Amino acid sequence: MKTIFMLGLVLPCIALAQQPSKVTPQQFVNLQEGDIVHKGFRRAHAKGICISGEFLSNGSLTKYTHAKVFEKGSTPFIGRFSIAGSNPSAPDLKAPVRSMALSFATSATQQWRVAMNTPPVMAVSDPHTFYQQIIAIKAGPEAIQKFFKDHPESQDFLNWKSSYQPSGSFAAETYNSINAFYLINEQDEKQAVRWHMRPTLTATPEGLKGEDALQQELQQRLAKEDIVFDWVYTLATEADNENDPARAWPNSRQQITAGQLVIRDWQFQLKGECHSINYDPLVLPEGIEPTADPILRARSGAYAESYRRRAREVLNGALEANSNE
Amino acid sequence: MNNRFSLSMRIFHWAMAALLISLLSAGLLMVQSLEPWQITILGLHKSFGVLAAILVIIRLLNRFRNMVPDLPSDLSALQKAIARLSHVLLYGFMLAMPISGYLMQYAAGRPVEVFSLFRLPASLSVDIQTYSIFRELHGWLALFLMALICLHAVAALHHHFVRKDNVLKSML
Numbered sequence: 500m501k502t503i504f505m506l507g508l509v510l511p512c513i514a515l516a517q518q519p520s521k522v523t524p525q526q527f528v529n530l531q532e533g534d535i536v537h538k539g540f541r542r543a544h545a546k547g548i549c550i551s552g553e554f555l556s557n558g559s560l561t562k563y564t565h566a567k568v569f570e571k572g573s574t575p576f577i578g579r580f581s582i583a584g585s586n587p588s589a590p591d592l593k594a595p596v597r598s599m600a601l602s603f604a605t606s607a608t609q610q611w612r613v614a615m616n617t618p619p620v621m622a623v624s625d626p627h628t629f630y631q632q633i634i635a636i637k638a639g640p641e642a643i644q645k646f647f648k649d650h651p652e653s654q655d656f657l658n659w660k661s662s663y664q665p666s667g668s669f670a671a672e673t674y675n676s677i678n679a680f681y682l683i684n685e686q687d688e689k690q691a692v693r694w695h696m697r698p699t700l701t702a703t704p705e706g707l708k709g710e711d712a713l714q715q716e717l718q719q720r721l722a723k724e725d726i727v728f729d730w731v732y733t734l735a736t737e738a739d740n741e742n743d744p745a746r747a748w749p750n751s752r753q754q755i756t757a758g759q760l761v762i763r764d765w766q767f768q769l770k771g772e773c774h775s776i777n778y779d780p781l782v783l784p785e786g787i788e789p790t791a792d793p794i795l796r797a798r799s800g801a802y803a804e805s806y807r808r809r810a811r812e813v814l815n816g817a818l819e820a821n822s823n824e
Numbered sequence: 825m826n827n828r829f830s831l832s833m834r835i836f837h838w839a840m841a842a843l844l845i846s847l848l849s850a851g852l853l854m855v856q857s858l859e860p861w862q863i864t865i866l867g868l869h870k871s872f873g874v875l876a877a878i879l880v881i882i883r884l885l886n887r888f889r890n891m892v893p894d895l896p897s898d899l900s901a902l903q904k905a906i907a908r909l910s911h912v913l914l915y916g917f918m919l920a921m922p923i924s925g926y927l928m929q930y931a932a933g934r935p936v937e938v939f940s941l942f943r944l945p946a947s948l949s950v951d952i953q954t955y956s957i958f959r960e961l962h963g964w965l966a967l968f969l970m971a972l973i974c975l976h977a978v979a980a981l982h983h984h985f986v987r988k989d990n991v992l993k994s995m996l
């Protein structure tokens with residue numbers, strides 16, 4: 500009873516102590532959607548394609564986590580490949596970032612959403628500076644160059660950017676968790692990790708044409724064969740700051756391949772289940788926990804605001820014309 | 825006739841007052857925050873929301889077991905009806921808030937973790953339209969509940985300071 504009374508006093512006090520000067524999820528999503536709102540679509544990474552298949556776990560992470568998905572065996576997923584940007588009909592090959600998202604519904608109480616991008620790190624370390632970075636991106640090349648100059652923490656990101664060559668397939672990219680998480684084992688021991696999906700094939704962009712080049716390439720590939728990725732975990736040491744998403748970890752860190760992700764099928768996003776899913780990376784099963792990374796912790800609030808807006812639009816029939824295509 | 829609420833009813837009333845004000849404040853805060861504590865408050869909001877749902881059921885059972893002081897006899901029939909309606913509405917909202925909150929999580933495929941003790945199940949397939957219905961309902965119910973709580977408090981103060989009757993004292 501005392502706890503309840505204490506919280507009754509404490510929580511409203513935290514409320515009053517909040518400074519409204521910080522960027523809110525509403526401001527963030529307003530900035531992402533820009534002046535032209537594409538109703539019913541995600542405010543970020545609006546253009547995508549649903550994928551499905553299974554994760555074949557080899558059991559090698561069970562020492563570090565008791566999450567069911569890592570027990571030896573297979574877990575089905577509903578996922579999504581997408582490109583950065585708020586326009587659901589943007590040209591595939593012009594987007595600077597490509598993404599893979601996964602949803603594992605292992606059981607009614609153990610669900611996991613994974614959101615991954617091609618860059619291995621963020622350019623900045625907190626959501627408020629990230630907001631300024633998006634403003635600079637929208638303002639043009641000069642503004643973003645000045646932004647990077649003013650933010651030395653973006654060095655690891657710039658190193659990646661200068662060496663990155665976009666491939667000719669969603670299936671040939673490396674997708675990174677960017678943010679770090681803790682794996683928790685039965686003994687309640689914590690291990691900070693990042694992960695990436697390592698492709699098992701290469702593809703050049705030569706010969707690709709059209710607005711939907713990557714989606715068409717994916718459809719043609721899946722008509723012939725399954726697509727396989729190795730799911731690789733990188734273990735942090737004491738020397739790494741798992742709470743800073745802008746800092747790369749050295750290549751010498753121990754890596755463990757947890758198994759293979761096998762993609763077997765695809766669907767247009769408005770016809771597939773992936774469109775309904777909010778790939779909030781803070782929906783985690785028991786055995787995985789978030790770090791204190793401020794950008795990771797900002798994601799839930801921002802994703803929720805985007806999801807609420809498009810859910811309301813879908814309820815109001817915003818996509819009915821599209822889905823009859 | 826006892827002119828005070830029973831001790832158990834008074835404890836329920838004030839404990840749940842503190843709990844509901846905290847839940848409403850946390851809700852308003854967390855939907856407007858990108859700060860690192862956001863997911864912590866979100867987790868507490870869900871855990872205490874489940875606790876509030878359990879408490880309101882016990883509270884209702886307790887209410888039916890106990891005698892309730894009569895309203896002042898000089899109140900008009902209309903005022904008595906409004907007083908009773910406001911109390912029925914308060915209980916209704918106390919039930920509807922956690923139910924809508926849970927159902928929006930259920931439809932979105934997000935299991936609700938309760939104080940790291942256990943998890944409530946979520947749907948294995950996400951339904952964005954059902955999510956939207958309960959998400960919007962949860963938000964609107966919260967605003968009406970805040971208005972109702974204010975009305976309830978103002979009425980109590982009116983009884984005490986203007987009408988100078990026993991209504992507020994019966995709950996102290």
